[in-house]
Amino acid sequence: MRLEYNTMTMNFLVVLIQECMNEVGRKRQDEFFYSKEEVKEVLQKVYMDFFATERIEVYKGRKKHEIDLTNVKYITAIDSYVEVITENGKYRKETSLTQLESNIAYKNFFRINRSYLINMEWVDEYRNGMIYIDGMELKVSARNQKIFESQYIEHVHN
Numbered sequence: 001m002r003l004e005y006n007t008m009t010m011n012f013l014v015v016l017i018q019e020c021m022n023e024v025g026r027k028r029q030d031e032f033f034y035s036k037e038e039v040k041e042v043l044q045k046v047y048m049d050f051f052a053t054e055r056i057e058v059y060k061g062r063k064k065h066e067i068d069l070t071n072v073k074y075i076t077a078i079d080s081y082v083e084v085i086t087e088n089g090k091y092r093k094e095t096s097l098t099q100l101e102s103n104i105a106y107k108n109f110f111r112i113n114r115s116y117l118i119n120m121e122w123v124d125e126y127r128n129g130m131i132y133i134d135g136m137e138l139k140v141s142a143r144n145q146k147i148f149e150s151q152y153i154e155h156v157h158n
Contacts, residue, residue: 017042056100058084058091065091069104073122073133077115108155110148113141120155 057066071086077097084091093100101109101117108120116138118131125132126149129140140148 074118
C-alpha cells in the first residue's frame with residue numbers, strides 16, 4: 001500500500017511513534033535499546049491508532065451505511081465482495097476478506113478459515129473445532145485451531 005503524506009501528517013506520526021516508544025520504555029527503564037519485539041509492538045500500535053478502523057462503510061441494497069465493528073457478528077467472503085452479518089441484518093462491501101481484515105482495528109476479530117472472519121464477542125460456543133454464533137455453525141480450519149483456541153481463551157478470561 002502506497003500512501004501520500006503531507007508534512008503535518010508525518011509530524012503527527014513521529015510524535016505518535018515517540019509517545020508509543022516512551023510508553024514501552026516505561027515498562028523497563030533499566031535499558032536504553034529496544035528489542036525487535038518492542039519496536040514491532042510500537043509500530044502495530046501506531047498502525048492501529050492511525051490507519052485502522054473501528055467502523056466500516058457497507059451497503060444494504062443501494063443505501064450506504066456506516067456500522068460499528070462491535071455490532072458485526074461475522075464476515076464472510078462471497079466471490080469479489082464480503083457479506084457483513086450484524087444483529088440488524090446483512091450488509092455488503094466490495095472488498096476482499098483479506099483487505100478488510102488488514103484494516104480492522106477491533107482486536108476481537110479472528111480469521112477462522114479462508115471464508116470467515118468472526119467477532120469473538122458474538123461466539124456462543126466453541127467445541128471440537130466448531131464455532132457457534134446465533135445457531136450458525138462455522139468450522140475453524142485445522143491450521144488455525146490452536147491459535148484460535150489460545151486467543152479465544154484469553155478473550156473469555158479478559
